[in-house]
Amino acid sequence: MQILTKNNFNSWKIAQNLTPKNIIKKVSDSGLRGRGGANFLTGKKWELSYPAQYLIVNSDESEPGRFKDKFILEKNPELVIEGIAIAMRATNAKTTYIYLREEYKEYKKSLEKIVKKINLNVSVIVGAGSYICGEETAILNSLEGLRPESRKKPPYPSEFGLFGKKTVINNLETIARIPLVFSDSFDKDLLLFSISGDVEKPGVYELKEGIKLFELLSLVGSHDSKAIFFGASGGCIKTDKNISLSYENINKMGGFFETGIIVVDKSKSIPDMCRSIIQFFNEENCGKCVPCREGNFRLLQLFQVILKRRWKKEEFEIIKNLALHIPYGSQCALGESSTLHLQTALKYFKNEFDSLIF
Amino acid sequence: MKITINNKTYNIKKELTILEACKLSGIKIPTLCYHPDLIPEGRCGICAVLVNGKFMTSCNNKIKDGMNIVTTSKEILEYRKSIIQLIGCNFEKEEEFRKWLQLENLPDVKELKFKPQKSEKIDNSCHDIVMDFEKCIQCGRCIQKCRNLQTVNAISYSKRANATRVGKALDKKLAYTDCVGCGQCTLVCPTGAIREKENIEDIKKILKDKSKYVVVQTAPSVRVSLGEEFGMPAGTIVTRKMVSALRKIGFKKVFDTDFGADLTIIEEATELVERLKKKKNLPLITSCCPAWVNFAETFYPEFIKNLSSCKSPHQMLGAIIKNYFAKEEKIDPKNIVVVSIMPCTAKKYESCRKEMEVNNNKDVDYVLTIREFAKLIKNFNIDFVNLKEEKFDNPLGESSGAGAIFAASGGVMESAIRTAHFLLTNKELKNIEFVEARGSSGIKSTKVKIGNTVLRLGIIHTLKNARTILEELKVHKNKYDFIEIMACPSGCIGGGGQPKTTTGETIKKRIAAIYKHEKTLKFRQSHNNPQIQKLYKEFLGSPASKISHKLLHTSYSDKSKCSIKHG
Ligand SMILES: Cc1cc2nc3c(=O)[nH]c(=O)nc-3n(C[C@H](O)[C@H](O)[C@H](O)COP(=O)(O)O)c2cc1C
Ligand code: SF4
Ligand code: SF4
Ligand code: FES
Numbered sequence: 001m002q003i004l005t006k007n008n009f010n011s012w013k014i015a016q017n018l019t020p021k022n023i024i025k026k027v028s029d030s031g032l033r034g035r036g037g038a039n040f041l042t043g044k045k046w047e048l049s050y051p052a053q054y055l056i057v058n059s060d061e062s063e064p065g066r067f068k069d070k071f072i073l074e075k076n077p078e079l080v081i082e083g084i085a086i087a088m089r090a091t092n093a094k095t096t097y098i099y100l101r102e103e104y105k106e107y108k109k110s111l112e113k114i115v116k117k118i119n120l121n122v123s124v125i126v127g128a129g130s131y132i133c134g135e136e137t138a139i140l141n142s143l144e145g146l147r148p149e150s151r152k153k154p155p156y157p158s159e160f161g162l163f164g165k166k167t168v169i170n171n172l173e174t175i176a177r178i179p180l181v182f183s184d185s186f187d188k189d190l191l192l193f194s195i196s197g198d199v200e201k202p203g204v205y206e207l208k209e210g211i212k213l214f215e216l217l218s219l220v221g222s223h224d225s226k227a228i229f230f231g232a233s234g235g236c237i238k239t240d241k242n243i244s245l246s247y248e249n250i251n252k253m254g255g256f257f258e259t260g261i262i263v264v265d266k267s268k269s270i271p272d273m274c275r276s277i278i279q280f281f282n283e284e285n286c287g288k289c290v291p292c293r294e295g296n297f298r299l300l301q302l303f304q305v306i307l308k309r310r311w312k313k314e315e316f317e318i319i320k321n322l323a324l325h326i327p328y329g330s331q332c333a334l335g336e337s338s339t340l341h342l343q344t345a346l347k348y349f350k351n352e353f354d355s356l357i358f
Numbered sequence: 359m360k361i362t363i364n365n366k367t368y369n370i371k372k373e374l375t376i377l378e379a380c381k382l383s384g385i386k387i388p389t390l391c392y393h394p395d396l397i398p399e400g401r402c403g404i405c406a407v408l409v410n411g412k413f414m415t416s417c418n419n420k421i422k423d424g425m426n427i428v429t430t431s432k433e434i435l436e437y438r439k440s441i442i443q444l445i446g447c448n449f450e451k452e453e454e455f456r457k458w459l460q461l462e463n464l465p466d467v468k469e470l471k472f473k474p475q476k477s478e479k480i481d482n483s484c485h486d487i488v489m490d491f492e493k494c495i496q497c498g499r500c501i502q503k504c505r506n507l508q509t510v511n512a513i514s515y516s517k518r519a520n521a522t523r524v525g526k527a528l529d530k531k532l533a534y535t536d537c538v539g540c541g542q543c544t545l546v547c548p549t550g551a552i553r554e555k556e557n558i559e560d561i562k563k564i565l566k567d568k569s570k571y572v573v574v575q576t577a578p579s580v581r582v583s584l585g586e587e588f589g590m591p592a593g594t595i596v597t598r599k600m601v602s603a604l605r606k607i608g609f610k611k612v613f614d615t616d617f618g619a620d621l622t623i624i625e626e627a628t629e630l631v632e633r634l635k636k637k638k639n640l641p642l643i644t645s646c647c648p649a650w651v652n653f654a655e656t657f658y659p660e661f662i663k664n665l666s667s668c669k670s671p672h673q674m675l676g677a678i679i680k681n682y683f684a685k686e687e688k689i690d691p692k693n694i695v696v697v698s699i700m701p702c703t704a705k706k707y708e709s710c711r712k713e714m715e716v717n718n719n720k721d722v723d724y725v726l727t728i729r730e731f732a733k734l735i736k737n738f739n740i741d742f743v744n745l746k747e748e749k750f751d752n753p754l755g756e757s758s759g760a761g762a763i764f765a766a767s768g769g770v771m772e773s774a775i776r777t778a779h780f781l782l783t784n785k786e787l788k789n790i791e792f793v794e795a796r797g798s799s800g801i802k803s804t805k806v807k808i809g810n811t812v813l814r815l816g817i818i819h820t821l822k823n824a825r826t827i828l829e830e831l832k833v834h835k836n837k838y839d840f841i842e843i844m845a846c847p848s849g850c851i852g853g854g855g856q857p858k859t860t861t862g863e864t865i866k867k868r869i870a871a872i873y874k875h876e877k878t879l880k881f882r883q884s885h886n887n888p889q890i891q892k893l894y895k896e897f898l899g900s901p902a903s904k905i906s907h908k909l910l911h912t913s914y915s916d917k918s919k920c921s922i923k924h925g
Contacts, residue, residue: 130518147515152400152418287515287522290495291403294444297520298472318471325440328413329403 001206002180002190003173004076009117011179015086020050023090030181031188036134036171037063037233037258038333039247042178046168049158051092053165056143057084059172060101060127060134063231064280066260068192069172071204073100073107076176081114081122083178088120091168096122098172099139102129131284135332136169138286149286150332195220197229197263214242217263224265227349232277233337234258235344236270255344256337270349271356274342275303281338292335295326299342310358320346361425376416376427377405385429388438388464390445391497392417393546394861397506401497404441404464407434439467447472449549450492458549481525483533484925485707486555487541489513493551494524500543500552507847508821510653512537513552524552533925536656540649540821540845541703541727541854554703554855557724558734564695564724565608572695573611574604575675578619579701579765579850580728582868582875586859587732588742593867595875598747603735604699605748614750615698616757618675619764619773620884621893622646625910626668626770627777627884628901630840634811639663641816641831641838644770646670648708649845649854651914652924653821658828659916667911669721671764672698672705673714675754676721677909682897683754691717697724699731701765701853704845707924713912727855756889759882766869767819767849768795768802771842775806775813776883783809790882796873798848798866801827803838816841819849 015023028043036058046052057080061069072080084096098111105126115122125143127133133142137151140162161167173192180186189208193216196202200221207216217225217239229236235255243249250257264273282296299322302315311319323342330336346353359370361379368383375398380387391402398418405416408428421427428434442459447470449455459466474492481489496515501524504513512535516523526535543552564570585594604612630642645651645665654661669677676698680691698705702725708714709722726734735742749755760773772792779787787808794804795815800823803816816838818824824843831837846853851872852865881887898906917923 132518148518149515283519285519287496287518287520288399288401289403290401290441290444293496293520293522294448295440297475298444298447301472314471321436321440325437328437329400329406329415329441331400331415 002185002187003072003079003176003192003206005079005180005183006076007079007082007179009078009082009085011182012082012085012118014182015089020090020092023086024050027090027178027181030186032174032177032181033188034171035173035177035191035259039257042170042174045158045170046087046091049091049166049168051166052158052168053094054162054167055084055087055091055093055096056139056162056167056169057096057098057172057175058134058136058139058169059104060099060131060139061104061172062101062131062134062284063233063258063260064277065194065196065229065231065262066258067194068204068259070104071192072172072176073104073111077107077111078114079176079179080172081111081118083175084122085118085120086178087168087170087175093168094121096120097143098122098124099133099143100124100126102127131280132286132334135334137332139169140167149288150334152331191259194260195263196261198222198225198265198268199263210244210246212242212244213239216245216261220263222263222265224267225263226266227264227270227273229262229264229273229277229341230255230258231260231262232280233334233340235340236264236273236348237344238348253344254347256340270345270352271303271306274345275300277341278303281334285334285338289330289335291326291329292338295322296338298322299326299339306356310356312358316353316357359421359423361421361423361427363427364429370421374421376407376409376414376419376421376425379421380407380416380427380429387416387429388462389417390462390464390495390548391499393499394863396499396502396546399498402441402445402495404438406437413437435465438465442467443471445495446470448474448492448495450474454493462548481532482555483531484537484539484555485710486539486703487532487537487544488553488555489525489532490551490553491523491525493549495549495551496522496524497548498524499546499548500524503542503546506822507542508538508540508845509825510536510538510540510821513543533922536923538649538652538656538821538845539704539707539924542846544703544854545856545858545860554727554730555706556730557706557726558730558737560724561697561726561734562737569693570695571610571689571693572608572697573613573679574609574697574699575613575615575618575672575679576600576604576699577615577672577701577765577850578762579853579856579868579872580699580731582765582851582871583701583856583860583864584728584732586857586864587728590743591867592859592864593871595871598749599742599745601750602745602748603740603742606740606745607734607738609697611751613675613679613754614757615672615675616761616764617754617887617889618671618673618678619761620758620887620890621674621678621910622668622671623760623770623773623777623884624890624894624901625674625906626666627774627781629666629668630774630778631781632902634839641841642666644842645914646764646770647704647844647846647850648702649704650821650824650843652704652707653824653845655914655917656923657825657918659918661828661831662914662916665914667913669714669910669912670705670708671761672700673708673721673912674910677716678754678893680719680721681716681909682893691719695723696721697726698722699726699728701728701850701855703727703854705855713914716909728857729855732857753889753892756887757879758884758887759876759879760884761887762876762879763872765849765851765872766796767844767851768792768797768817768842769849771795771815771817771840773884774840775808775815777885779808780883780885782811786883800847813839815839818842819844820847821845
């Protein structure tokens with residue numbers, strides 16, 4: 001795995017002799033994209049934010065089925081700190097905050113120990129434990145001590161970020177891959193997949209974007225799958241065709257490619273899966289928008305109905321409407337993607353829903 | 359910028375939101391959390407329209423060149439229905455929901471598909487503000503007022519996701535917060551979830567009690583905004599219809615708080631002159647705004663000594679009614695009930711203060727906001743618009759222009775200066791229209807020369823601005839001689855008890871009407887009001903006399919450490 005490279009700050013040594021502009025160019029040329037979910041070109045982000053005041057390393061990692069940051073924190077935290085040192089030089093950031101989800105607080109000490117080696121202003125902050133804090137504007141509020149709600153974009157953090165200053169926000173894996181950009185063997189398509197669910201060998205895998213679905217399933221020991229879910233927010237697809245797993249392909253299928261993959265086998269019910277995802281969003285939204293807050297709450301109520309009886313026709317109509325309408329008026333990507341699972345499930349597993357209607 | 363709305367092209371020069379651009383082009387989009395005076399936060403989602411084929415809330419997104427906007431389609435209508443369903447089903451009573459739909463001009467949905475989910479009861483812990491969680495749609499307007507306009511932060515969001523509530527962290531009751539009762543939140547709440555504590559039923563009951571002699575007084579600003587409750591344009595003066603309505607409702611006497619304002623001016627100008635002579639407790643800061651007084655007691659107790667000891671006009675008039683008028687008319691003061699119609703919610707608490715009693719008798723028994731007053735008129739099925747015109751009762755009905763302009767920020771200052779000038783020089787101020795004191799800026803400072811003294815004056819409205827000026831005073835102690843502070847924007851004319859039609863725009867129209875009205879009055883200085891002169895001659899003796907102090911002055915206390923501050 002490239003992500004396990006013991007680099008001994010070699011890339012940092014090289015970067016110290018480069019201008020910020022040249023580092024940004026190197027990152028841009030490498031084609032590295034952000035690993036926080038949005039798949040945005042990292043070099044481009046840095047360019048837009050230059051000269052930045054703050055760098056935030058986002059490891060709120062609360063997407064269900066995603067645990068790759070934890071893997072890095074455990075196995076190779078040095079690479080993260082080296083990446084931070086390079087990123088700070090490239091973006092001009094004077095201060096860095098590493099934002100860890102509460103469950104990761106055990107890594108704070110080891111990170112702080114490594115920070116001493118680079119003599120830069122880097123602090124490790126442990127979050128208050130909420131999914132929305134991973135959203136790039138809610139994380140700003142959280143760090144400023146405000147209520148963790150998303151902020152209106154634009155302005156983007158690259159323009160008006162933490163305490164109103166230009167700010168770069170990157171995922172922890174993105175940052176850990178920065179030192180690797182300086183090596184000839186760097187491969188921009190290598191991603192960390194977190195794989196869980198009905199598989200023999202759950203865990204973190206470093207695989208190429210575009211890997212064939214069947215290859216991935218056999219690698220992790222899944223024999224009887226019918227669906228994979230891309231976390232809670234990326235929707236689901238059927239596993240009957242050997243498609244290749246890329247952002248583009250999944251997008252075409254109506255989902256969103258998220259590397260936290262949850263495999264579901266034939267013994268499970270898709271509406272049940274959807275219910276637990278709805279439950280997740282019902283608890284984790286920030287409470288700002290009516291569609292997201294009230295909509296997911298009513299969806300959950302409707303999905304609890306089927307624990308006792310079947311849906312009436314009009315109840316199912318409301319479900320379909322909410323699946324469509326919740327994203328329309330929501331202010332952030334959480335609300336916007338909170339019914340993707342339902343939209344895709346209704347598309348690919350319609351029969352399972354139909355059998356639950358009177 | 360060229361944009362397309364519903365297939366028509368528009369050329370718009372200004373930087374507008376989609377909502378504003380549509381409004382300008384005559385296209386209506388339903389809104390709910392949006393308020394013209396507040397920052398749009400996009401919380402309710404109902405204003406979403408299609409922009410280049412994608413849904414987007416229109417209140418908080420700006421137009422861009424080339425935008426293609428669609429505001430009605432089958433899909434949009436279906437979407438709006440979903441949102442109304444989601445909000446509407448949280449109303450405890452369906453008829454309340456229907457009323458609200460109508461009020462906000464929203465499309466109707468026939469049947470609500472869900473049941474209410476909120477279980478908290480009403481928070482009734484304060485004298486002035488009630489919080490009724492059932493009706494709250496968490497639009498956040500009230501929070502913006504409390505946080506941004508007043509810097510009080512008594513209410514905020516607590517918890518998250520579906521448990522999100524507007525209230526106080528740790529679920530404190532309102533009475534245990536720093537709430538000063540200004541009621542600015544009640545002005546903007548679209549559902550009436552946060553509102554004044556109503557006293558309408560108390561009034562109806564007491565009016566039926568034959569043993570009671572119930573009188574009423576109306577604040578300076580009521581006459582310019584009450585009409586709005588009956589569909590009249592902002593700034594219509596309805597003084598005489600108002601008096602006539604009050605008689606119809608059954609009040610024995612209808613007095614004018616403007617008279618009380620004249621009295622306040624005499625006492626306060628005297629106090630100012632005294633303090634200037636002794637150079638003590640300067641600057642003198644006005645105290646006729648009870649929300650400001652609460653704010654000072656909670657956040658700035660070190661300035662309590664600067665507050666004027668004068669009661670506010672309606673409290674003064676209440677004390678005069680019960681102690682002077684009662685004697686004149688040979689009525690037992692215990693049987694007199696004084697009701698004040700005020701543009702204010704904080705006056706409800708003020709009237710319950712222990713310090714506002716004389717011989718264990720409250721100066722004022724009940725305070726109604728203008729909104730409550732309008733409800734009362736409607737309750738009595740009075741056709742307000744077509745009422746005949748009647749005059750206030752005398753005595754205590756005549757007032758000067760100085761009393762009238764109390765309604766707007768700067769008015770107290772302007773009136774006090776007119777009288778202080780006379781007290782100090784024995785001559786009338788020449789230019790009585792003190793333009794520097796007027797205008798909508800939140801912090802105004804100016805100077806005025808009286809005889810050989812130059813007075814440095816500050817005129818402040820909203821508590822955020824009060825905070826700014828008090829912080830400045832902590833450093834530059836000797837910057838002002840006299841400061842007027844009002845908690846509400848533009849003073850009582852933008853008060854928390856005003857009709858809900860209150861916005862920056864309507865406030866401007868009301869103010870213009872007040873100043874125009876003032877020009878037409880016979881007497882323009884409080885000390886020239888013949889009835890005030892008579893009152894001093896026959897009863898009070900002189901300003902700041904012993905009896906004045908007993909009836910017309912009060913005291914304040916440091917509440918910063920009390921757990922219940924103004925509950
Ligand atoms: C609800 C929500 C939660 C998110 N949580 C995370 C997270 O835990 N970690 C993360 O890196 N990005 C998260 N993101 C994405 C961030 O907003 C942001 O795009 C990302 O941190 C940018 O980093 P990158 O450019 O390196 O991908 C989340 C986004 C949303 C909408
Ligand atoms: S969409 Fe949901 S999570 Fe995002 S701001 Fe709105 S309520 Fe909060
Ligand atoms: S109390 Fe009223 S103004 Fe405040 S959030 Fe609720 S509905 Fe909005
Ligand atoms: S009016 Fe625009 S979101 Fe509420």
